[in-house]
Amino acid sequence: MREGRGGVSAGSKVCSRLLLEEFRKTQARKTVSQHCSAEMEVVTLPVLHRMAVCGGTHGDEMTGVFLVPELERQRREKGDGIWPIALTTVLSNPRAIKECKRYVEKDLNRCFTSALLSSSITDSTPYEIQRAQELNSLLGPKETEDAIDIICDLHNTTANMGLTVISYSFSNWVCLHLFKYLKEKVTTVPVRLMLLDIPICDAYSLESVSKYGISLEAGPQPQGVVRADIFNFMKEAVNAVMDWIKIFNSGQVIEGGEVESYMVEKSIDYPRDPETQRPSAAVHPQLQDQDFCLLKPGDPMFLTFSGETVKYEGEPRHPIFINEAAYYEKGIAFHLAQKKNITIPSIQAKKD
Amino acid sequence: MSSRGSPSCFPEARRVAIFGGTHGNEMSGVTLVNMWIKNRAEIERSGLTARPFITNPRAVEKCSRYIDTDLNRAFTPENLSTPSGDGLPYEVQRAKEINQIFGPKGSPDAYDVIFDLHNTTSNMGSTLILESSTDHFNLQMVQYIKKAMAPESCMVLLNEHPHLKYSTSRSVSKHPIGLEVGPQPQGVLRSNIFESMRAIMKHALDFIELFNSGVEFPACSVEVFRVHERMDYPRDTNGNITAMVHPHLQDCDWEPLNPGDPMFQTFDGRTILYEGVSPVYPTFINEAAYYEKQQAFVTTRRETLAANSIRKTST
Numbered sequence: 001m002r003e004g005r006g007g008v009s010a011g012s013k014v015c016s017r018l019l020l021e022e023f024r025k026t027q028a029r030k031t032v033s034q035h036c037s038a039e040m041e042v043v044t045l046p047v048l049h050r051m052a053v054c055g056g057t058h059g060d061e062m063t064g065v066f067l068v069p070e071l072e073r074q075r076r077e078k079g080d081g082i083w084p085i086a087l088t089t090v091l092s093n094p095r096a097i098k099e100c101k102r103y104v105e106k107d108l109n110r111c112f113t114s115a116l117l118s119s120s121i122t123d124s125t126p127y128e129i130q131r132a133q134e135l136n137s138l139l140g141p142k143e144t145e146d147a148i149d150i151i152c153d154l155h156n157t158t159a160n161m162g163l164t165v166i167s168y169s170f171s172n173w174v175c176l177h178l179f180k181y182l183k184e185k186v187t188t189v190p191v192r193l194m195l196l197d198i199p200i201c202d203a204y205s206l207e208s209v210s211k212y213g214i215s216l217e218a219g220p221q222p223q224g225v226v227r228a229d230i231f232n233f234m235k236e237a238v239n240a241v242m243d244w245i246k247i248f249n250s251g252q253v254i255e256g257g258e259v260e261s262y263m264v265e266k267s268i269d270y271p272r273d274p275e276t277q278r279p280s281a282a283v284h285p286q287l288q289d290q291d292f293c294l295l296k297p298g299d300p301m302f303l304t305f306s307g308e309t310v311k312y313e314g315e316p317r318h319p320i321f322i323n324e325a326a327y328y329e330k331g332i333a334f335h336l337a338q339k340k341n342i343t344i345p346s347i348q349a350k351k352d
Numbered sequence: 353m354s355s356r357g358s359p360s361c362f363p364e365a366r367r368v369a370i371f372g373g374t375h376g377n378e379m380s381g382v383t384l385v386n387m388w389i390k391n392r393a394e395i396e397r398s399g400l401t402a403r404p405f406i407t408n409p410r411a412v413e414k415c416s417r418y419i420d421t422d423l424n425r426a427f428t429p430e431n432l433s434t435p436s437g438d439g440l441p442y443e444v445q446r447a448k449e450i451n452q453i454f455g456p457k458g459s460p461d462a463y464d465v466i467f468d469l470h471n472t473t474s475n476m477g478s479t480l481i482l483e484s485s486t487d488h489f490n491l492q493m494v495q496y497i498k499k500a501m502a503p504e505s506c507m508v509l510l511n512e513h514p515h516l517k518y519s520t521s522r523s524v525s526k527h528p529i530g531l532e533v534g535p536q537p538q539g540v541l542r543s544n545i546f547e548s549m550r551a552i553m554k555h556a557l558d559f560i561e562l563f564n565s566g567v568e569f570p571a572c573s574v575e576v577f578r579v580h581e582r583m584d585y586p587r588d589t590n591g592n593i594t595a596m597v598h599p600h601l602q603d604c605d606w607e608p609l610n611p612g613d614p615m616f617q618t619f620d621g622r623t624i625l626y627e628g629v630s631p632v633y634p635t636f637i638n639e640a641a642y643y644e645k646q647q648a649f650v651t652t653r654r655e656t657l658a659a660n661s662i663r664k665t666s667t
Contacts, residue, residue, distance in 0.1 A: 100643075222536075
């Protein structure tokens with residue numbers, strides 16, 4: 001999971017813009033201007049060769065912690081041929097997994113900015129920064145030709161978010177098409193797209209190491225618990241991602257269309273006691289579990305311990321990550337997002 | 353059914369404690385107790401002192417269940433009598449301190465009643481936990497609370513099992529009561545769960561105030577679920593879990609589990625059935641903290657206990 005705060009972090013290195021431009025040129029050859037959404041022709045993209053499924057990026061988010069070994073068990077039993085693409089599985093934060101904690105020293109899923117990936121390692125460098133650099137060597141390096149094509153990073157949330165696909169707004173059409181396909185194929189639970197408007201060098205999460213990275217966020221599930229229903233739809237989603245890759249790699253034209261996204265703008269903290277700084281209210285019962293609803297001015301937002309209702313006062317927006325356990329320490333009760341429809345072109349794999 | 357003879361008499365329950373943060377990431381109790389430490393108005397009753405107390409402050413600070421060892425298993429006779437020293441696990445030292453303040457356990461100086469506030473990731477609703485089937489004061493109290501909470505349900509779990517019973521923080525008192533409300537993830541505060549726990553405490557203190565004022569509570573029946581057996585997850589030879597609580601059992605705390613009903617689902621999709629001889633009532637289904645304690649759920653048997661009429665000892 002990640003914070004939705006936009007903006008460039010202070011002190012970030014200058015992105016290797018030249019490398020990025022080169023990378024993008026070799027990726028897409030658009031046959032018509034991007035601004036002409038009425039008649040977008042088919043965009044050709046290279047075949048996808050390598051994919052990683054990552055679990056345990058947060059060591060207490062159990063679906064990924066159990067699904068990754070299950071994929072490896074399938075590989076041992078049936079061989080690599082069961083998958084349409086070379087698959088690497090990764091348990092991202094083994095020390096945190098062992099302790100069943102989100103992280104040991106620092107949130108691993110905030111360690112993948114270009115600045116942190118190129119920082120020098122000393123004895124006092126937190127474990128997770130070192131691990132991020134290892135993962136960047138294994139799956140990246142980020143923003144280069146050698147980076148793995150797809151990372152699918154598995155997460156859970158205590159918020160009632162069903163299956164949420166999380167990606168960055170700079171991401172290419174592949175991620176948006178993956179979401180479109182997941183939304184059609186996974187029907188047991190609502191499927192939505194959350195986008196973060198952050199440039200690639202400041203993108204801090206694991207999947208930003210790949211060319212086309214997504215997080216699959218499934219909830220509600222308590223930390224340290226594996227629910228069978230959530231495990232089952234996450235497994236279904238990972239299989240659907242691979243089905244899509246098979247269809248794409250076959251050279252078929254994949255129809256474009258409209259996708260609905262939730263673009264995160266800001267986050268709201270709990271009201272706090274001025275002395276102790278502890279929250280003085282809980283998410284209001286009418287807002288609890290209503291992720292992706294429309295929150296309008298005057299709607300109840302928090303219920304204080306002394307029984308008062310604190311109402312929302314702002315532009316109508318969609319709250320996401322309502323009451324996520326890990327966000328208490330980050331000062332976040334929920335994020336607010338704006339719904340945005342995005343037109344995506346039809347795409348087709350170009351054989352190399 | 354008990355005889356219609358004289359009621360069981362107990363001294364007034366004047367010294368009452370409310371424990372929160374025995375597990376530092378169970379937020380309803382942490383929040384309520386911190387609130388009441390700051391402002392006691394809500395828990396004041398005539399004839400008794402209700403002392404709110406954070407039992408595991410270091411775990412609360414870290415928002416983790418415990419630091420070295422589970423405080424709610426630490427009140428064993430061995431631990432309580434072990435000499436203090438630097439090498440002691442934090443929670444063992446803490447158990448000794450708590451025993452000094454609110455006990456000593458088993459002595460006439462011990463607190464009369466201790467309520468210990470807990471949350472669970474299991475779908476248990478509001479649950480009251482008893483450790484004895486013959487403490488008629490407690491039986492009457494839970495019956496009073498159940499009636500006051502209705503129509504919201506309030507189950508009573510009885511853990512008197514010789515092997516599965518454990519040495520809780522509240523066990524230093526004469527009348528220990530566990531409050532367990534779920535489902536709530538660790539580290540999360542849900543408003544509805546918070547308010548349920550607050551309501552239970554209100555009724556509990558009302559009961560004690562009434563009792564202390566001389567009210568006699570007539571004999572009654574109390575439906576309880578008696579702990580029967582701990583069921584672990586299926587594991588491989590390395591001790592790793594190979595299956596999850598089945599979707600049909602998940603969230604079905606307190607509903608009958610019959611022989612032949614689905615119980616677990618392996619990661620590759622196979623169903624494992626319950627093969628007991630008779631129906632049981634499972635609870636603590638998929639509690640996060642119990643993975644390390646080898647418990648997927650606990651089975652219980654439904655029982656009706658007879659509570660004697662009670663009143664306070666006349667002076």
